[in-house]
Each structure stands twice: as structure tokens, then as C-alpha cells.
Amino acid sequence: MDKTARRLQILSEAREVFAKQGYHASKVDDIVAAAGVARGTFYLYFQDKRAIFEEIVDRMLTRVGMSIVRVDVERPVENQIKENIRRIVEVLLDDRSTTRILLSDARGVDPQFDRKLQAFMEEVHTLMQGSLEDGQQRGIVRPGDARIQALFAMGALREMLFQVVVRGWDYSQEAIVDELYSFLEHGLLRV
Amino acid sequence: MDKTARRLQILSEAREVFAKQGYHASKVDDIVAAAGVARGTFYLYFQDKRAIFEEIVDRMLTRVGMSIVRVDVERPVENQIKENIRRIVEVLLDDRSTTRILLSDARGVDPQFDRKLQAFMEEVHTLMQGSLEDGQQRGIVRPGDARIQALFAMGALREMLFQVVVRGWDYSQEAIVDELYSFLEHGLLRV
Amino acid sequence: MDKTARRLQILSEAREVFAKQGYHASKVDDIVAAAGVARGTFYLYFQDKRAIFEEIVDRMLTRVGMSIVRVDVERPVENQIKENIRRIVEVLLDDRSTTRILLSDARGVDPQFDRKLQAFMEEVHTLMQGSLEDGQQRGIVRPGDARIQALFAMGALREMLFQVVVRGWDYSQEAIVDELYSFLEHGLLRV
Amino acid sequence: MDKTARRLQILSEAREVFAKQGYHASKVDDIVAAAGVARGTFYLYFQDKRAIFEEIVDRMLTRVGMSIVRVDVERPVENQIKENIRRIVEVLLDDRSTTRILLSDARGVDPQFDRKLQAFMEEVHTLMQGSLEDGQQRGIVRPGDARIQALFAMGALREMLFQVVVRGWDYSQEAIVDELYSFLEHGLLRV
DNA sequence: AATGAATGAGTTTTCATTCAT
DNA sequence: AATGAATGAAAACTCATTCAT
Numbered sequence: 081m082d083k084t085a086r087r088l089q090i091l092s093e094a095r096e097v098f099a100k101q102g103y104h105a106s107k108v109d110d111i112v113a114a115a116g117v118a119r120g121t122f123y124l125y126f127q128d129k130r131a132i133f134e135e136i137v138d139r140m141l142t143r144v145g146m147s148i149v150r151v152d153v154e155r156p157v158e159n160q161i162k163e164n165i166r167r168i169v170e171v172l173l174d175d176r177s178t179t180r181i182l183l184s185d186a187r188g189v190d191p192q193f194d195r196k197l198q199a200f201m202e203e204v205h206t207l208m209q210g211s212l213e214d215g216q217q218r219g220i221v222r223p224g225d226a227r228i229q230a231l232f233a234m235g236a237l238r239e240m241l242f243q244v245v246v247r248g249w250d251y252s253q254e255a256i257v258d259e260l261y262s263f264l265e266h267g268l269l270r271v
Numbered sequence: 272m273d274k275t276a277r278r279l280q281i282l283s284e285a286r287e288v289f290a291k292q293g294y295h296a297s298k299v300d301d302i303v304a305a306a307g308v309a310r311g312t313f314y315l316y317f318q319d320k321r322a323i324f325e326e327i328v329d330r331m332l333t334r335v336g337m338s339i340v341r342v343d344v345e346r347p348v349e350n351q352i353k354e355n356i357r358r359i360v361e362v363l364l365d366d367r368s369t370t371r372i373l374l375s376d377a378r379g380v381d382p383q384f385d386r387k388l389q390a391f392m393e394e395v396h397t398l399m400q401g402s403l404e405d406g407q408q409r410g411i412v413r414p415g416d417a418r419i420q421a422l423f424a425m426g427a428l429r430e431m432l433f434q435v436v437v438r439g440w441d442y443s444q445e446a447i448v449d450e451l452y453s454f455l456e457h458g459l460l461r462v
Numbered sequence: 463m464d465k466t467a468r469r470l471q472i473l474s475e476a477r478e479v480f481a482k483q484g485y486h487a488s489k490v491d492d493i494v495a496a497a498g499v500a501r502g503t504f505y506l507y508f509q510d511k512r513a514i515f516e517e518i519v520d521r522m523l524t525r526v527g528m529s530i531v532r533v534d535v536e537r538p539v540e541n542q543i544k545e546n547i548r549r550i551v552e553v554l555l556d557d558r559s560t561t562r563i564l565l566s567d568a569r570g571v572d573p574q575f576d577r578k579l580q581a582f583m584e585e586v587h588t589l590m591q592g593s594l595e596d597g598q599q600r601g602i603v604r605p606g607d608a609r610i611q612a613l614f615a616m617g618a619l620r621e622m623l624f625q626v627v628v629r630g631w632d633y634s635q636e637a638i639v640d641e642l643y644s645f646l647e648h649g650l651l652r653v
Numbered sequence: 654m655d656k657t658a659r660r661l662q663i664l665s666e667a668r669e670v671f672a673k674q675g676y677h678a679s680k681v682d683d684i685v686a687a688a689g690v691a692r693g694t695f696y697l698y699f700q701d702k703r704a705i706f707e708e709i710v711d712r713m714l715t716r717v718g719m720s721i722v723r724v725d726v727e728r729p730v731e732n733q734i735k736e737n738i739r740r741i742v743e744v745l746l747d748d749r750s751t752t753r754i755l756l757s758d759a760r761g762v763d764p765q766f767d768r769k770l771q772a773f774m775e776e777v778h779t780l781m782q783g784s785l786e787d788g789q790q791r792g793i794v795r796p797g798d799a800r801i802q803a804l805f806a807m808g809a810l811r812e813m814l815f816q817v818v819v820r821g822w823d824y825s826q827e828a829i830v831d832e833l834y835s836f837l838e839h840g841l842l843r844v
Numbered sequence: 845a846a847t848g849a850a851t852g853a854g855t856t857t858t859c860a861t862t863c864a865t
Numbered sequence: 866a867a868t869g870a871a872t873g874a875a876a877a878c879t880c881a882t883t884c885a886t
Contacts, residue, residue: 235430617812
């Protein structure tokens with residue numbers, strides 16, 4: 081087994097351990113036991129427990145970040161928004177363990193890590209807010225505080241994914257996207 | 272200082288410590304230092320670190336739980352929903368430290384605690400889902416999967432409170448309720 | 463046993479352990495076993511192993527430093543030099559364990575510690591060199607490179623104390639001082 | 654590269670590493686990195702870390718030992734003493750890295766090694782003491798405790814070499830020998 | 845009731861050494 | 866002979882909890 085494969089293997093086992101027990105309850109011993117390697121081997125590939133956790137999360141953040149495409153206001157916006165949601169959901173569902181980590185151990189690992197995560201969320205939020213403001217000018221998005229609109233959309237998505245990934249709700253990617261989009265479209269009250 | 276007062280004082284200081292640093296980063300030392308009592312004294316009033324954390328959260332969960340009033344389908348529903356949101360937000364904003372704890376250390380304290388928190392959220396969720404289903408039958412709530420509608424509403428509220436309480440966004444209780452209600456009412460796309 | 467006493471006790475036991483085994487071979491476990499306390503207790507009083515070692519050495523360096531009195535060139539110099547040697551020897555023989563540490567583990571503990579020790583030795587050296595240069599001007603000290611003269615004197619003293627303290631040579635303080643002084647006075651060849 | 658050359662190369666690189674960082678701070682990793690060989694290769698040539706260190710020191714001790722010539726009391730003694738000093742200094746300055754090791758990591762590597770070093774020093778010391786006692790009988794050396802005279806001479810030499818090799822003082826071999834000899838001849842006080 | 849010194853189980857981390865390739 | 870991945874024993878250090886005063 082070459083270095084890269086071994087590294088990925090440990091990373092992958094660590095992901096499962098973190099997903100199952102959470103960051104603090106996961107001991108390096110649990111990880112190496114899961115990976116079937118000696119304790120020292122772990123430190124051959126990763127600086128420490130925090131580093132491997134960070135790498136797991138970073139990889140996912142990068143993938144999520146890349147899945148988001150800036151909305152082109154020259155073209156129809158609705159579909160682009162829906163596509164963005166679809167891609168984000170796809171990436172997150174593709175690696176449910178990491179998504180579980182992301183949604184559960186979001187805070188409390190350590191202050192520096194908290195800041196990094198917050199920065200990412202703010203970046204996504206800003207991106208989304210921009211799209212919504214564009215949409216408002218073009219009359220596609222309802223007027224109002226776009227910052228909050230973006231926030232609510234993220235909250236709804238987050239909660240949905242949490243249920244699916246952590247609680248095991250059985251919804252397909254398409255169903256999730258449709259439900260979310262429909263919610264964003266009409267709200268829930270008829271009035 | 273009598274027993275009850277001393278107990279509350281430690282509880283209160285612990286709340287601040289947990290709110291600021293999170294559960295794991297908060298050491299019993301930090302708590303007793305903040306409360307100005309000896310380490311041993313802490314254990315006269317609380318079983319252990321987990322117990323005081325749980326009590327802080329439990330009290331809040333109880334208050335939130337009590338603030339929710341079952342929607343009476345015989346009377347106009349909209350206002351009752353809005354009132355429920357208003358009361359929940361009021362309770363949560365009234366004790367921002369605990370709310371911060373609730374929204375940050377949601378998981379990872381220990382498996383038993385995680386389950387308790389989950390149970391509460393599910394209870395609220397079920398309650399809300401019931402109201403929405405009532406509303407759907409009475410034509411007030413848009414048709415659709417009420418379970419998901421409830422979820423989205425909770426996610427939006429949760430995210431909003433997180434920003435206000437953790438990130439320091441400056442919104443009044445009234446503004447929060449209005450924004451949320453308006454979002455629930457119309458969604459964000461105009462279409 | 464109050465905090466100060468306990469601290470001193472651990473310090474004292476650590477001194478013996480370091481003196482007997484050297485810094486690197488001395489484990490924190492050895493120290494706490496010698497002191498008859500639990501491992502955690504050690505860390506209650508000292509930051510870490512390096513800190514207690516440094517404190518032991520620092521205390522001695524301070525005492526040695528204070529035992530050195532600047533030579534007053536207005537008064538007869540010989541006696542003052544002899545008195546300085548006497549006092550240094552007295553301090554060092556008074557705590558043979560620490561002296562053993564000082565002469566054995568002089569280097570290799572860690573770079574920062576090495577620098578501190580070197581700085582002290584240079585200070586003593588400079589002081590001595592100054593005295594010798596005064597002495598040369600007053601015709602009491604043989605002409606020559608005072609820097610080297612000071613160095614040789616220190617080397618001779620160091621070696622003598624090493625034998626007495628580490629190898630167990632049986633010389634009284636007075637004998638040591640006399641032998642050293644006599645050596646400084648006449649050298650060893652008759653020519 | 655044949656076995657002997659490879660062995661010498663590793664030995665030589667290890668010497669530099671030990672000289673720079675001291676025994677304990679030098680990791681096998683540092684040595685193999687410096688030598689440009691794989692970790693396993695190191696163990697093909699040397700039993701363990703202690704063995705290579707010991708060999709480096711042993712070689713030097715052998716050379717120093719061989720450089721010392723027993724003083725022939727039938728011939729003029731002074732020159733023979735000076736020649737001995739000269740040769741010792743020559744050998745030690747010829748390999749400054751090892752000399753640095755010898756003067757710095759004098760103790761603390763491990764008990765057995767400490768004993769070996771001590772044995773060597775005692776041998777040299779005994780040799781020198783013998784010469785001085787001869788010299789005393791022939792009226793060339795000042796009367797007194799020859800054991801201590803030998804010790805002081807060694808201390809002075811040791812300190813001088815330490816400054817030159819570790820602190821970088823710039824003295825030629827000849828200057829070192831002259832200064833030391835002159836010190837041994839007259840001491841430093843005029844009286 | 846209160847104190848705070850003491851405890852020691854539990855974790856992380858390092859690094860000399862081995863061994864399959 | 867050489868490699869370097871893997872090993873695991875050995876240390877250091879933390880901190881929730883206890884208990885004698």
C-alpha cells in the first residue's frame with residue numbers, strides 16, 4: 081500500500097469515526113483501531129488529531145465551494161439558483177459522513193477552527209445574498225432584506241440535510257431540492 | 272448566602288463560561304473561578320460538569336417548551352402561529368447566553384445528552400407539524416409535506432437566532448418575528 | 463503540609479533525582495515517586511519538567527551570583543579574591559546535589575536553557591576578568607591576557623568541584639580554596 | 654560507494670549533527686537526513702544511536718590517548734610536558750566537532766557511557782599525576798598535591814578548548830599551548 | 845458548608861528500532 | 866544492500882473528581 085493510499089485510508093476511517101462519535105469523543109486510538117494501523121502510523125501521516133479533522137472538513141468545504149457557481153444575471157436566474165442548490169446538495173449527500181461532521185461538530189473543536197468554519201459560511205452567505213440582490217433588481221426575488229433571505233434559505237437547507245444525514249430521513253437529492261425550492265418560492269402560509 | 276442563591280450563582284456563572292468557550296473548552300476551574308467559589312464547592316451543588324450543563328440547557332428547554340401554545344383551530348390560526356414564534360424568540364433572546372450554548376454545542380457533549388436535545392427538537396417539530404397540518408386542512412397553510420415545512424421554519428428561525436446571538440446581528444425581537452413571518456408567508460422568489 | 467512546604471519538598475526531591483540520574487534520564491515519574499505524591503500533584507506546582515529543573519539551577523545561580531563581591535581596588539586585593547573563591551565554594555558545597563547538576567547537565571537540556579547558563583558563566587567570567595585587569599594595573603596580577611587568566615582559574619575551580627561533588631573526593635572547603643589559591647599564585651612548574 | 658566509505662560518511666555526518674545539537678536533541682532522523690540515506694540503512698552500519706555516538710567519542714579518545722607520551726624522566730621534562738599539551742591540543746583542534754561533543758555532552762547520555770568517559774579522564778589524569786610526581790622529585794615541579802595539580806591543569810585546558818571550539822574564540826593551537834604553559838609556569842598572581 | 849490540595853485515569857505524542865519488499 | 870513504512874513502548878501532560886481538614 082503506497083503512501084497516498086494509506087493516507088486516504090486513515091483519512092477515510094477517521095471520517096467515519098468522527099461522524100459516528102463526534103470530534104471530542106473520537107480518540108486517536110479509535111481512529112487507528114478503525115484503520116488497523118499502529119498509533120505511530122497515524123502521526124506519520126497527520127500532524128495531530130486536529131489536523132486530520134481539519135483536512136476532512138477542508139476537503140468538503142472546498143468541494144462545496146467549487147460547486148457553487150456565480151449566478152449570471154444575463155441568463156434566467158431561477159434555474160441557476162436551483163442548479164446551485166442541486167449541486168450543493170449533491171456534494172453534501174455524496175459524502176454523508178463528512179456532512180454529518182460538518183452539521184454536528186460545527187463548533188467547539190477549537191477557536192481557530194470555529195473561525196475558519198464561520199468564514200466559509202459567511203462567504204457562501206455573501207455570495208447568495210449578492211445573487212438575491214441581483215434577483216431583486218430584476219424583479220425575480222421578492223423585495224426585502226436579502227441578507228436575511230439568504231440566511232433563511234441556508235437555515236432551511238441546513239436543517240433538511242441534517243435530518244437526512246443525521247436522522248436518516250429518506251429523501252432523494254431531487255426531492256430535497258424540490259422541497260427547498262418550492263418553499264423558497266411560496267413560503268408556507270397561504271394567506 | 273443561602274444554598275439556593277449560591278446554587279443559582281454558580282449556575283449563572285457557568286452559563287456565561289459555557290456560552291463563551293463552549294462545553295469542552297470550559298473547565299470546571301473556569302467555572303469556579305468565575306463564581307468565586309472553591310472547586311469542592313462546585314461538587315456540593317452539582318453532580319458533575321455534565322449535570323450543570325444539562326441543567327442550564329434543561330431550564331431553557333422547559334421555558335421554550337412552555338412558551339409554545341397549542342394552536343386552537345377554532346380560532347384564527349395566523350395570529351396564533353405568529354404569537355408562538357414571538358414567544359419562542361422572546362424566551363430565547365431573554366437569555367442569550369443559554370441560547371448561544373443551545374445553538375453552538377448542540378452536539379458532542381455526550382451521547383445521552385445529544386439524545387435529549389434531539390428529543391426536544393423532535394417534540395417541537397411534531398407540535399409544529401401538527402399545527403401546520405391543521406392549517407392545511409383549513410386551507411390556511413399551503414399543501415405539501417408538513418414535516419418539511421415545519422423543519423424549514425425551524426431552520427430559518429434557528430439560523431436567524433444564531434446570527435443575532437452568536438454573531439451579534441442587531442435585530443429586535445419584533446424585527447426577527449416579522450422577517451421570519453414574512454418569509455414563511457411568501458417565500459423569497461416572486462416567480 | 464502547606465503549599466510552600468510541599469513545593470519545596472518536590473523541588474528538593476527533584477534535585478536529588480536530577481543529581482543522581484541527570485536531566486534526561488530523570489522522568490517526572492521518578493520525581494513524584496521520590497516525593498511520594500501523585501503525578502498530577504507535580505503539575506500543580508510546576509509547569510513542566512524543564513521548569514522545575516530551571517528553578518533548581520536558577521536558585522543556585524542566584525546564590526552564586528550573590529556570593530561574588532566586586533573587588534575594591536582601594537583595599538588589598540589578594541584577600542578579596544580569596545574571599546570570593548571561598549564564598550563561591552561555600553555556596554556550591556552547601557548544596558552538592560545542585561552543584562552536581564550544574565557541572566554535569568551543563569548542556570543539552572534545551573537550547574534556551576543552554577543560553578541562560580552560558581550567559582551566567584560569561585557574566586562571572588567578565589567580572590573576574592575585570593578584577594584581574596585591575597590587579598594587573600596595580601602590579602598584583604602577572605601581566606597577560608586577563609580573559610584567559612580568568613578562564614583558567616574558572617576551569618581549575620570547576621574541575622576541583624566536579625571531583626569533590628561528583629567523584630566524592632574528600633576535601634574541605636578550606637582545602638579547596640587553599641589549593642586553588644596556591645595554584646593561582648605560583649602555577650605548578652618551578653622552572 | 655563501498656561499505657567502509659558509506660560507514661564513514663554516516664559517521665561523519667552524525668558527528669556534525671551531534672556537535673550542533675547535542676546527543677539528546679539529535680534524532681536518528683536528523684542523522685540519516687544529513688547523510689542522505691534511508692533510516693534502515695543507518696541500522697545496517699550501526700547497532701543503535703548510542704553506538705554511533707560512542708564510536709565517534711571512542712575514536713577521539715583513542716587518538717587523544719595515543720597523542721600522550723609518557724614523560725621520560727631521564728630527559729628534560731619541561732619540553733616533554735609542553736609537547737604533550739601541544740599534541741593533545743592538536744588532536745582536539747583537528748576534529749572540532751568531536752571535541753565539541755566531548756566537552757558538551759560529557760554526561761547524561763547513559764550511565765555506562767558516563768563511566769567510560771570518566772575512566773578515560775581518570776586515566777589521563779593518573780598519567781599526568783605520575784609525570785608531575787616525577788617532576789616534583791626532580792625539583793622541576795613545585796611541591797604539593799600532584800593529583801590536584803594535574804586536575805587544575807586539565808581544567809584549564811578543558812575550559813580553553815571549550816571556548817575555542819564551542820564559543821568560537823579565535824586562538825591558534827600555538828597560542829593555546831603557550832598561554833596554558835605560561836599559566837602552569839607562573840600562576841596568575843605576582844605576590 | 846466550604847475549601848483547595850491531591851489524585852490518577854485517560855490521552856496525546858514522540859521516536860528509536862524493525863522488517864517486508 | 867538499501868529502503869522507508871510501520872511499529873509500539875515510553876513519556877509528558879490534563880483535568881474532572883475526591884476527601885481530609
